[in-house]
Each structure stands twice: as structure tokens, then as C-alpha cells.
Amino acid sequence: MQYDILIHDIGELLPMEADGPAKGEEMNQLQVLKDAAVAIQDGKVAWIGKTADARNLSAKKTIHAEGNLVTPGLVEAHTHLVFGGSREKELSLKQQGVDYLEILKQGGGILSTVRATRQASHDDLLSKARFHLDRMLMHGITTVEAKSGYGLDRETELKQLEVVKELKKQHPVDLVSTFLGAHAIPTEYKDDPEKFLQSMEEMFEEIKEENLAEFVDIFTEANVFSVEASRRYLEAAIAKGFQVKIHADEIETLGGTELAVGLGAISAEHLAVTSDEGIKKLGASDTIGVILPGTSFYLGKDSYARAREMIDAGAAIAISTDFNPGSSVTENLQLIMSIAALKLNMSPAEIWHAVTVNAAYAINRGEEAGSIAIGRKADIVIWDAPNHLYIPYHYGVNHVNTVLKNGEIRYRNEGIR
Ligand SMILES: N=CN[C@@H](CCC(=O)O)C(=O)O
Numbered sequence: 430m431q432y433d434i435l436i437h438d439i440g441e442l443l444p445m446e447a448d449g450p451a452k453g454e455e456m457n458q459l460q461v462l463k464d465a466a467v468a469i470q471d472g473k474v475a476w477i478g479k480t481a482d483a484r485n486l487s488a489k490k491t492i493h494a495e496g497n498l499v500t501p502g503l504v505e506a507h508t509h510l511v512f513g514g515s516r517e518k519e520l521s522l523k524q525q526g527v528d529y530l531e532i533l534k535q536g537g538g539i540l541s542t543v544r545a546t547r548q549a550s551h552d553d554l555l556s557k558a559r560f561h562l563d564r565m566l567m568h569g570i571t572t573v574e575a576k577s578g579y580g581l582d583r584e585t586e587l588k589q590l591e592v593v594k595e596l597k598k599q600h601p602v603d604l605v606s607t608f609l610g611a612h613a614i615p616t617e618y619k620d621d622p623e624k625f626l627q628s629m630e631e632m633f634e635e636i637k638e639e640n641l642a643e644f645v646d647i648f649t650e651a652n653v654f655s656v657e658a659s660r661r662y663l664e665a666a667i668a669k670g671f672q673v674k675i676h677a678d679e680i681e682t683l684g685g686t687e688l689a690v691g692l693g694a695i696s697a698e699h700l701a702v703t704s705d706e707g708i709k710k711l712g713a714s715d716t717i718g719v720i721l722p723g724t725s726f727y728l729g730k731d732s733y734a735r736a737r738e739m740i741d742a743g744a745a746i747a748i749s750t751d752f753n754p755g756s757s758v759t760e761n762l763q764l765i766m767s768i769a770a771l772k773l774n775m776s777p778a779e780i781w782h783a784v785t786v787n788a789a790y791a792i793n794r795g796e797e798a799g800s801i802a803i804g805r806k807a808d809i810v811i812w813d814a815p816n817h818l819y820i821p822y823h824y825g826v827n828h829v830n831t832v833l834k835n836g837e838i839r840y841r842n843e844g845i846r
Pocket residue numbers: 509538539542648676679724751753754755756757
């Protein structure tokens with residue numbers, strides 16, 4: 430038997446095999462295989478063992494991992510990938526102490542990206558999103574969730590969702606689509622948020638029929654959508670067959686986390702100011718907490734999600750960049766891993782679960798992404814790092830050496846010429 434690819438001399442291999450999301454204490458139990466090797470056949474993982482036992486295997490191509498770390502491709506569970514324009518001018522406003530929600534209230538923030546996205550053509554949005562997606566892949570990410578939410582009208586929301594559909598065909602990274610039509614109240618509905626939500630709800634059927642999104646999400650926040658309005662909207666989404674997510678307790682403690690648990694949402698995301706009660710409920714539920722600490726950092730907040738308490742309460746936690754043009758402008762999930770170590774006090778083992786298997790379960794891809802296991806897609810990262818502790822430790826740079834997606838090398842750091 431001749432395999433397509435054999436990766437050998439792996440210093441540490443993290444298989445991240447799991448039957449479900451790692452919850453509570455399980456997040457701290459990491460299987461680390463030393464001196465390992467992995468063989469790939471037809472885009473799938475075909476053999477895992479010791480390098481010593483791989484010597485008599487034959488392969489068309491061999492990759493020497495040089496004693497480095499090898500992990501599953503990272504899973505990015507929360508992004509706002511498709512948008513027009515950029516918001517660098519808001520940085521000085523933030524420096525003057527103008528609050529994120531205040532900028533939004535003044536018609537800036539999300540609403541300024543809405544204007545740019547409405548103006549952009551499908552092709553412009555596509556090439557811009559592709560640029561960011563390439564960069565994610567270069568940073569070791571092989572599966573990405575992408576939300577709409579910068580249209581806030583039928584035409585532009587569909588344009589964003591169509592861009593993701595197109596990217597699914599064109600790009601090696603696997604994409605998972607979420608409808609976030611309820612991301613902000615557009616200026617034209619300023620005085621009637623209920624009517625606006627109604628207009629987004631009217632899109633559910635079409636989105637379902639055209640298979641444009643798997644999830645429906647909402648920004649449950651002060652001066653945006655109340656808990657009650659969110660409940661009604663998400664119940665309508667569930668009735669149409671969607672799984673739901675919530676941007677919950679990001680800036681003010683409204684109870685979005687409790688709502689997510691009560692609705693059986695697949696995930697509750699942000700959680701920077703979740704209440705004690707919310708933490709308890711999350712811990713006792715199957716809803717995955719997707720924490721976005723880059724947002725707390727980038728918005729200059731003192732409060733970070735209480736990840737420790739959530740994990741101690743038994744929750745399954747994922748972490749993500751929240752890549753978007755306003756509250757977290759980075760495609761580098763490795764940086765978020767460092768912030769999780771330093772600001773969320775998560776252990777390296779917990780962090781690796783949070784960017785692989787748990788992130789995959791948070792977007793309903795637990796059966797296919799986030800682990801290296803026989804028969805699974807060979808989505809694999811070879812790092813320029815000796816062990817799994819090293820990535821959160823050495824912060825702010827890209828440690829990726831090679832990314833394989835479906836068993837093909839899609840990125841290689843070739844060094845300086
Ligand atoms: N908070 C709401 N939505 C995004 C930010 C969007 C933006 O500022 O453009 C978030 O997840 O942080």
C-alpha cells in the first residue's frame with residue numbers, strides 16, 4: 430500500500446479525538462502523542478502511529494516535521510467575513526473614549542459598514558472576503574463560520590450570503606453560513622425595531638429553501654434587540670428549522686446567555702458580562718459558550734468573559750477571533766489563543782480544545798472538523814513550534830509552517846528570499 434502523504438518525525442501530535450464537545454474538566458485533558466507520524470490517503474487520515482513504526486510505510490510524498498507540533502486545522506466559529514469598507518477612522522474616536530454603542534447610536538460602527546456593504550458589488554465583496562479567508566488559512570484555520578449582517582435589507586443580506594455560497598465553491602477552506610440579519614437596527618427602521626425584525630423574519634423561508642444559511646443569529650444588546658424581541662425572533666427561526674446562536678452579553682448584562690440556554694441554542698457567543706446565573710445555566714447545558722476575548726481587548730474593556738467560572742461550572746467553551754471591521758480586526762486566531770491564556774486564564778489544553786473540537790461542535794461540524802482521526806478529512810497544521818504550550822506563549826505572530834486541507838498542501842511558509 431502506498432499512501433499519498435506521510436508526515437513523520439512529529440514531536441507532538443494532538444489528535445483531539447472526541448465523541449462530543451469537551452466540557453468542564455474534560456477541556457483540560459489533552460492527549461499528546463510523542464514521536465508520531467500520520468499517513469494520508471485520498472484526502473483523509475489513513476494511519477496514525479509512531480515515527481519508528483512508519484519507517485516501513487511507503488508514500489508518494491513524505492514531510493519531515495522536524496520534531497515540531499502537528500495539530501488539526503483550527504476551526505474559527507465566529508466571523509463577520511463578508512463586508513465592504515473598513516473603519517480605521519473609528520480608532521481615534523475610541524481613543525477619545527467614545528463608547529462602541531455610542532458610535533453605533535450616532536450612525537457609525539456597524540451602520541457605517543452597512544452603508545459600505547450596500548454599495549459594494551458582489552464581486553468586490555467576494556474578492557475582499559477571499560483575501561481575508563486566505564489570510565485565515567495562512568494562520569492555520571481550515572473551517573470558518575461566516576455571518577451576514579451588514580446588509581440589514583433583503584437585497585444586501587442575500588448578497589452577503591451569496592458571496593459565502595460562492596466562496597464555498599472556490600476556496601479550500603470549509604465555510605459555514607449564518608444569517609445575522611438582526612445585527613443592528615438600520616436607520617430606516619430607527620423607530621420601529623419590531624417591524625425591522627419582521628422584515629428579516631420574512632427572509633427565513635427563502636434562506637432555508639436556497640440553503641443560504643444553517644444558523645440564525647441576533648445581537649441581543651442594550652439599544653439593539655431586547656431579550657424578548659430576540660426570543661420571538663429566534664423562536665420563529667427554530668420553527669422554520671434553523672439552529673440558533675446569540676451575540677449574548679457582550680457589553681451590557683441583558684440575559685442573552687440565559688435566553689440561549691433556554692432556547693437550546695447551539696451556542697451563546699461573546700459572554701463578556703454574563704451574570705452568575707447565566708454562567709450556572711450555561712454550565713448545566715449543551716449550549717457551547719463561544720468566547721471572543723479579542724473584542725474585549727480591542728474595545729479596551731476591563732471585563733473579560735469569566736471563562737474559568739464557566740469551565741468550572743461544566744461548560745464547553747470555544748474561542749474565536751470574531752473577525753470583523755469594528756470590534757476585532759484580526760484573522761489571527763493564534764493571537765486570540767494568547768489572549769485566552771493571559772486574560773481568560775485558560776490552560777493550554779483548554780485553549781486547544783477551544784479552537785478545534787469545541788469550535789467545530791459550535792458550528793455543527795464536530796463530526797468532521799477539529800480532530801485528526803482515521804477516516805476524517807486530513808485538515809492538518811504543521812507548526813514551527815516544538816510543543817502545544819508554545820503557541821499561546823509566543824504571541825502575536827504566525828507560527829504556521831504548513832497547512833494541509835483535505836490532504837493537500839494549501840500553504841507553506843517558504844521563508845525569506
Ligand atoms: N457586536 C456585534 N457584532 C460584532 C461587531 C460588528 C462590528 O462592529 O462591525 C461583534 O461580534 O463584535
